[in-house]
Amino acid sequence: xxxxxxxxxxxxxxxxxxxxxxxxxxxxxxxxxxxxxxxxxxxxxxxxxxxxxxxxxxxxxxxxxxxxxxxxxxxxxxxxxxxxxxxxxxxxxxxxxxxxxxxxxxxxxxxxxxxxxxxxxxxxxxxxxxxxxxxxxxxxxxx
Numbered sequence: 001x002x003x004x005x006x007x008x009x010x011x012x013x014x015x016x017x018x019x020x021x022x023x024x025x026x027x028x029x030x031x032x033x034x035x036x037x038x039x040x041x042x043x044x045x046x047x048x049x050x051x052x053x054x055x056x057x058x059x060x061x062x063x064x065x066x067x068x069x070x071x072x073x074x075x076x077x078x079x080x081x082x083x084x085x086x087x088x089x090x091x092x093x094x095x096x097x098x099x100x101x102x103x104x105x106x107x108x109x110x111x112x113x114x115x116x117x118x119x120x121x122x123x124x125x126x127x128x129x130x131x132x133x134x135x136x137x138x139x140x141x142x143x
Contacts, residue, residue: 030057030058030060030061034054034057034061035054037053
């Protein structure tokens with residue numbers, strides 16, 4: 001018995017023609033947004049005022065859905081471009097300086113550990129006071 005094995009599993013499945021489901025969803029959201037802006041501006045302004053914002057949003061939507069730059073999808077390229085401009089270009093290594101980046105999650109863990117440590121210290125102090133009370137039968141002497 002022979003089975004067909006898919007050959008190109010990295011390619012997205014097409015829905016309508018060569019449009020994938022992801023592209024169709026992007027076009028539906030962007031087209032709906034552009035149409036909503038056009039209708040809302042068309043009620044109070046002339047068509048010359050309502051059409052440019054709708055066309056601008058429609059163009060951005062089409063770019064995000066269909067344009068590929070250097071083999072990357074447009075939204076991934078745009079995010080990489082933003083990341084390139086905001087992350088420092090040079091990095092310096094200094095020995096024994098610890099981690100270069102501490103995430104907020106790790107900071108919260110450290111705060112919780114510090115609270116637990118302080119709580120244990122307080123518990124030890126209270127335990128010593130209680131044991132002194134028991135040992136002296138309720139008579140506390142301040143020395």
